[in-house]
Amino acid sequence: MAFIGDADEQNNPSITTLKILIIGESGVGKSSLMLRFVDDSFDPEQPATIGVDFRVTSMVVDGNRVKLAIWDTAGQERFRTLTPSYYRGGQGVICVYDVTNRSTFEHLDHWMTEVDTYSTKDDAVKMIVGNKIDLPNRVVSREEGMKFAKRHRALFIEASAKTKEGVQCAFEELIQKIIQTPGLWDSDKPTFRLGQQATGGDGMCGFFNFDNSSWSEYNFSLRISSNRSFLKRDRRMSKAVTRVRKKEIIKIIHPPLLRTNIKAQMASAAPPLGPMLGQRGLNVANFCKEFNKETGHIKQGVPLPTRVHIRPDRTYDLEICMPTTTWLLKQAAGVKRGAMSPAKGGEAAGIISVKHIYEIAKLKSQDKACQGLPLEVLCRKMLVCARSCGIKVIREDLDPEKLKVFLDERRAVVQKQLVELADKKAAKMLRTT
Numbered sequence: 001m002a003f004i005g006d007a008d009e010q011n012n013p014s015i016t017t018l019k020i021l022i023i024g025e026s027g028v029g030k031s032s033l034m035l036r037f038v039d040d041s042f043d044p045e046q047p048a049t050i051g052v053d054f055r056v057t058s059m060v061v062d063g064n065r066v067k068l069a070i071w072d073t074a075g076q077e078r079f080r081t082l083t084p085s086y087y088r089g090g091q092g093v094i095c096v097y098d099v100t101n102r103s104t105f106e107h108l109d110h111w112m113t114e115v116d117t118y119s120t121k122d123d124a125v126k127m128i129v130g131n132k133i134d135l136p137n138r139v140v141s142r143e144e145g146m147k148f149a150k151r152h153r154a155l156f157i158e159a160s161a162k163t164k165e166g167v168q169c170a171f172e173e174l175i176q177k178i179i180q181t182p183g184l185w186d187s188d189k190p191t192f193r194l195g196q197q198a199t200g201g202d203g204m205c206g207f208f209n210f211d212n213s214s215w216s217e218y219n220f221s222l223r224i225s226s227n228r229s230f231l232k233r234d235r236r237m238s239k240a241v242t243r244v245r246k247k248e249i250i251k252i253i254h255p256p257l258l259r260t261n262i263k264a265q266m267a268s269a270a271p272p273l274g275p276m277l278g279q280r281g282l283n284v285a286n287f288c289k290e291f292n293k294e295t296g297h298i299k300q301g302v303p304l305p306t307r308v309h310i311r312p313d314r315t316y317d318l319e320i321c322m323p324t325t326t327w328l329l330k331q332a333a334g335v336k337r338g339a340m341s342p343a344k345g346g347e348a349a350g351i352i353s354v355k356h357i358y359e360i361a362k363l364k365s366q367d368k369a370c371q372g373l374p375l376e377v378l379c380r381k382m383l384v385c386a387r388s389c390g391i392k393v394i395r396e397d398l399d400p401e402k403l404k405v406f407l408d409e410r411r412a413v414v415q416k417q418l419v420e421l422a423d424k425k426a427a428k429m430l431r432t433t
């Protein structure tokens with residue numbers, strides 16, 4: 001698959017124009033993903049989309065030129081108008097969430113309902129994208145994302161519009177899937193006309209009028225004219241195809257970079273690590289042996305963020321980072337558990353001083369991902385993480401006497417919380433049996 005320029009258009013005319021929608025909560029990075037894919041650019045100050053933004057590009061899939069009309073919709077409810085018309089005729093829908101913001105993940109259900117309600121194509125290809133994986137404060141795991149995608153029979157990938165990771169792969173996979181779906185794009189040819197008006201009133205997708213002189217510029221008008229009988233016929237035809245294809249569409253794309261936490265000296269073929277490695281075609285036993293050997297000098301059980309860069313020939317580079325920030329913070333505070341509800345009521349799970357923060361930041365600065373980051377920025381990240389674990393950071397040195405009293409009290413609180421949790425679990429088991 002490759003991008004080609006306008007000059008090639010005459011030699012290799014496009015077989016179709018595909019309408020791809022990007023949806024999801026505000027701020028998850030929809031516009032950023034689109035701009036990374038189309039212009040290979042990233043704006044850290046990307047303004048919010050109002051209504052709908054739109055880009056056109058083209059690519060070659062299996063030797064065929066395909067034009068892509070990518071619709072970037074506004075995540076903010078107040079900027080969303082004409083919702084049904086966004087979906088009309090869309091062959092592919094990319095539903096984005098932010099891996100560092102759980103509520104954007106929890107709202108995916110709403111977006112999938114919207115797709116099912118408004119999509120005029122039963123077999124439109126859906127893809128779930130977990131964006132912003134470059135950020136350290138992830139709260140939605142890859143497994144959760146995969147599970148959601150599987151439930152909705154959608155493709156799944158994690159990406160970062162900032163670092164480019166997974167972006168190209170996401171679009172390519174989506175387009176390929178659409179092209180492989182008979183009836184999804186080939187029956188639409190008359191409804192998409194570039195540089196000229198579509199004829200007749202039976203265009204169920206409205207009509208586009210592009211300024212062909214520049215691909216990045218656009219000038220489109222939308223005419224909502226749906227012919228119901230045409231719609232029904234199209235649905236009847238595609239339902240038969242859908243039945244066959246629904247099973248196939250559950251395909252998870254594994255990007256070449258695997259990021260996970262593995263405990264020092266404790267890598268094993270058991271889930272979740274074993275399946276993660278196996279799905280990528282790595283020799284699990286050899287990997288575990290190598291990892292455990294590499295971490296032989298570290299205390300057993302310390303959680304180590306690990307990156308595995310997998311090459312197409314299944315060889316890999318192993319990057320083992322400093323222990324996770326939360327683990328380091330909890331060690332510094334002398335506690336095993338963070339606060340259950342740090343936001344509510346300001347429950348404090350531990351106390352550390354700013355000196356601890358500085359030392360932890362210095363340790364983390366040795367990680368490849370943090371290299372080049374000023375220590376001040378890292379310290380701020382540590383502070384955010386401490387806050388989310390409920391660990392209080394004080395400016396002055398800790399008073400050992402006061403700390404001992406605090407830790408004794410905290411132990412009693414944790415004990416009580418654990419008993420309550422066990423009771424709740426037992427009550428739930430009773431209800432379900």
Ligand SMILES: Nc1nc2c(ncn2[C@@H]2O[C@H](COP(=O)(O)OP(=O)(O)OP(=O)(O)O)[C@@H](O)[C@H]2O)c(=O)[nH]1
Binds near residue numbers: 044049161163
């Ligand atoms: N670190 C990081 N920041 C990102 C990434 N993608 C987007 N952002 C930032 O997140 C913010 C929101 O990005 P947008 O692309 O405007 O998000 P959106 O989903 O289009 O938002 P709406 O237009 O309001 O619907 C911007 O400040 C981006 O720079 C990413 O992969 N990593």
